[in-house]
Amino acid sequence: MTVEQLSRTDKGFIEQMEDASRRYAARAAERDGHREALERHGILFADTPERVNSRLSRLGVDWAMATAVERTPGTATTGTSLNLDRELVSTDLLALERFMGRNDLIGIDYLEGGSLAARSVGRITVRSPGSVLHGTGFLVSPSLLITNNHVLGSAEEATAGVVEFNLQAGTDGRPLVPVVFQLDPQSFFVTHRDLDFTVVAVSGRSRDGEPLTSFGRLPLKEARGKAVIGELVNIIQHPNGEPKQLALRDNQIVDVLDDHLHYSADTAHGSSGAPVFNDQWEVVALHHSGVPRRDLDGNVLAVDGTLWQPSMGEHRVDWKANEGVRISRILGTIQQFPLSGAAAALRAELFAAGSSLHAVEVPPSPATVLTGRTNGSAPQGPATDHGGQQHHATAGTISWSIPLHISVGLDPAAPQPQVAVFGTAPARPAATPSHVGAPAGTGSIDGRSPAERDLAAALLNLAASSTLPYYDQAGDQAAREAYYAGIGVDDPTALRLALTQRLESTHEHRPAYKPMRMLYPWVDLHPDKLLHGIYSGNSFTPQELMEADAAAEAARIGRWQEFMLHESAPGPEAIEAELDLLEASLPFNCEHVVPQSWFAKKEPMRGDLHHLFACEPPCNSFRGNIPYFDFPDFEEAVMQSCGRRETGKFEPSKGKGPAARATLYFLLRYPGRIGDEARELQRGALQMLLNWHRDHPVDLYEQHRNAAIAEIQGNRNPLIDHPEWAERIDFAGAWP
Template identity: 65%
Template sequence: MTVEQLSQADADYASQLEGARDRYATRAAERARNLRVLDRSGILYADAPERVNKRLARLGADWAMATAIEQTPAAATTGSSLDLDPDTVGSDVLGLERLMGRNDLIGVGFLEAGFLAARSVGRVAVRGVAGIHHGTGFLVSPSLLMTNNHVLRTADEAGHGVVELNFQAGLDGQMLIPVVFELEPETFFVTDRALDFSIVAVAQTSQDGRPLSPFGRLPLKEAEGKVILGEIVNIIQHPNGEPKQLALRENKVVDLLEKFVHYETDTAPGSSGSPVFNDQWEVVALHHAGVPRTDENGKPLALDGSLWHPGMGEHRLAWKANEGVRISRVLGALRQFPLTGAAAALREELFAAGAALHPVEVSPPPSSGANHVGPQSLVPGGATQQTAPAAAVRWTVPLNISVTLDPATFQAQALAQAQPTAETPTEAPVSLPTAALATPAVFGVGHIDGQSPAENDLAAALVNLAAARARPYYDTDADRIARASYYADIRSDSPAGLRRALAELLESTHKHRPAYKPIRLLYPWVDLHPDEQLRSIYSGKDFTPEELIQADAAVEAARIGRWQEFLLHESAPGPEALEAEFESLEAALPFNCEHVVPQSWFAKKEPMRGDLHHLFACESACNSFRGNIPYFDFMDSEEVVRHACGRREPLKFEPSAGKGAVARATLYFLLRYPGFIGDEARELQRERLDILLSWHAAQVVSEYERHRNAAIAEMQGNRNPLIDHPEWAGEIDFAGAWP
């Protein structure tokens, strides 16, 4: 490296500082707004709703669980905000409570995972004619390391560098022996100055003959939802080129830009190239620059208040914030590089590593033995080599054993129970075998991060249910205030004007749009009656919430098993085959949930499919009996097909129970989604509007419906006007909602 190159390196670093400074200054108003919302309302409300929902999903939680925890008084007996049996408190609950600032306790697994993650982080040392400069880097695949562009600007510079892994203090405070690997830019080197990242190949064997593989890697994931505003992040780093250190849980994300993230942290200069983690030890950003304190002219200041210049060194800068590059943007840029041959294969290896189920690669770290060495710079050409003797180390690692369910057997059991027989009348409620839920076998399919989606949903639903039982069922006074505030700007100038105003209000306040998950949202809280039971909307039969939660979990597990079996035997199914299989699964293995506006009427699209206002608990027998038939009022003397769930003829269905509730839910749908239904003969036609209005008038709004409305407003943000203002039914031009 020449003196001129060092001068250019200084200029590049100064340029990164200026960019971070300008971005930070430009976002002052947004950042102030974020901090106000965080202080006033909490972490669930500062970021965009879709990003919050994605973050909750990655934590195995949902909006219902989050709002339940938020409104439940803290109970310190179990380390949880919820007064639950300790055996029922899982990592998803504690993780959510930490995210929300409700609980500072951290399981020891957090430290174990952090220790595993730290193995892959090392000090980057680059030798030049003017000396050595340092940064931090981390392994992102079996062969590649990531750091900043301003740490490794060129392939030539990388060729003079090494990564020193294990450069840290041991348990006794003495330095361990670093394991030094040379960088191999001739094998792979990609850099991007704008996003300030460089990725370089690492030798597979250290200078003293030790393998790279035991140091693992940090898989990089493109998926969104890894961090939100207000969340705490953690950083593993080599500040000022010093031994490895950690900044844990004192670093708050204060702004998220398109490509960058700003956070308050304890990082020091020299931490350039450090990985920034969430509490699950997923890499969310590449730390690259501090936001320096400046004078009135925007010039960086040194710690003593004088003007700073590169010759003074990073450690003399005065800082006020830090900036990282969003890792999803780094990966997006990496995909665009025109690589071929071996380099392209190494890039694919990096992306394949990011598909790992766990946030860190979990092979045991190498033993460092008991030998120690004092601080020294280990770089090519002049490194002092010390070899640690081999030592036996015993590791205890979590073991996850799963047993795969035989989907065919489970399907046969489900279908056998679903088919009416002489011993099982058609009006008997149909449920899937819950005895199987006593064994993990039901949840041995479709595992993600060590658990199946069905198992995750079951655990979350039971936590939601426990939270619901700790809350007041319905707060009349609070709901009256919320109702008045919600409709404060609605003016009834005409029937058509009232319909349009309500439609606009319902859409604009529908901020959170949960996907269709009745097991998590509907059964544990929304659809509960005052006696904490569920009641089938058409038959009126009672169920405990646990019954339907467990039954739907079993259905979900069976669906996943069948789907995996289908994909295994179909080499390349086309869109039509996939759609047909999906329809078959829903028909054979239905959830105990009813869309009062059938899914086929709106092509199963979101947000209609997951809109809680028209979802009700309903045993699958009643669900199947109704199908997608429009509502109708039969004369008592008419000969029709009768069932405990109601009466039916072609294109006509009258429920035995719940007429007022389903009418108000259907009328809500007409307001919220005008023009979506009624365009075909088999759907709700305009001439049947009077049926809905008569059912609405005949059954007054119950406490159950008011509870539902308030609970859904918490989760979605919008309300059902027919529940809040039943008198408006005669003032709204519903006919204008048809196509």
């Protein structure tokens, strides 16, 4: 089945180049801003916070770990950011450091992953009377290949086309035997001229009978966060139809458009139809064109400085920037094609391949080395395998096995591909609906359980913070003044509204609820570098609470797996009840001063560090979700170390000032969330909070907390920065 979406103008390669040039010129100001952000602040601040956080999540790390690595000087001997116990140096840390440009060292599996990815990339050849055209393409499912529309513009062209794999040199420098497959547009052919892509079926067996599946596939993924501005990318290609070549980390993403990526290189540029990879060998874009250098008259220049002519080929253009089509946009468009029958099934297969956790899928298959040709074009001799051993030719061939070891990361929050959805699709993928989910990441990755990975990340953050000053008063003073610039304090209602707007707009990074990773290692440390229970004042080392939370997380996952094993298709209510039971019976050492039940455990409230505090489980359970209260005879009453509790009332022994300021922050940041039910803190409790705020003033501990949270989330607590504003703000208006 053949389907084509036409644009108003037939676009060949030259027109694609002109369009890319116009897009590039229109974004000059944005690129300058990205470049300045990269130079001044680094890769964490060049792209949008949402995209950066998604990228970090796909790397298996969080914002706190990234900022800890960023502010820690590298060691002189290794170049790595942190001088840590080798047990803590996981693939997560190495990938993060490489992403941030802090470490040029990479694991050896990086080369193996690239070698596997390269197997799925082939040279497309289209022969017609008087001409031979070449391009690059790559397998994206067991049956389908993708390339550019200007490489394969019609089913008729594809009928005359073939794709060759193994058109490359072996490890000994001698050419491998190419494996040639006929294209099969009668089974599947879709093309889009504006986005410059074509997806076509490939015959299941080569001319020599080798199965197409032996060359694997590069699953295409709709998930966000595959690459960000400032990141280096890789391109595997057949430039000018030559043997397969690699541009390794030589292109840097300089801009992200709705449909395209722009990336620049000093030397290596892409060729039409080539896959553009991140460092995890996930395909982030389909290379299709670029921006050429021009003379004063606007003529395109060739690499030797002469005027470029189309007959020279695209590899002779003097490119100054590259352009690729974003994979997420291509996938969204493919879903809009009105397919049915076998073609729809092949499309569904494409999206099923994209749901794989692996960046590359290649079944074991030996590669064959060309040891001799009748025309004498290649000498005979032994070939060397990846392990350095030589294999002698048997019946004219040599083979080796490539070991497979690919590290993957789970992205539970990423939207999943939708298979074979017909009708008119939205221009952009819809947001994933909220739902009740299992404990994140219940599988083992890179040899570690999720609890072990979280504990390692927490210990890494703790090690990174150990060299930092506890509180930089001068720096925080400057940050505070800049943060509240332009906010007037004369009108109580206007002040509240202005603060609410400022707190929300600057809440750029919204970490999920993981106290082990961010709260315990740095945010909630007291000047003695210990954690103190907010209600009891009892002290703990950070490691104590980290290890306790890791044990609780592991137990939760184990019990969750038991639940799913014994329950047959539990509904949402049963799942939610089980998750609530797990959290209640295996609590973390953390207190939400605004109880989670008051906001239905929703993010970003649940993970907002401003109202999270270390708290041992007995005190956490003792308080429950009961509102704060001020007992008139508190000092004389018999009470536990955590405080005093009566029906519907709780007064803590310690931490009244921090608890009050955190609650007041919550009222400003999330107006209308507290007090909408009778069992929650009501408007009449405002004076109690203001009294606690006044009687227990801000100290060094809270100043440190506020500065640390601002560095992670972006927003601040006004009651810590300006205690005097408490009596000016119209807090009553923040209640429902």
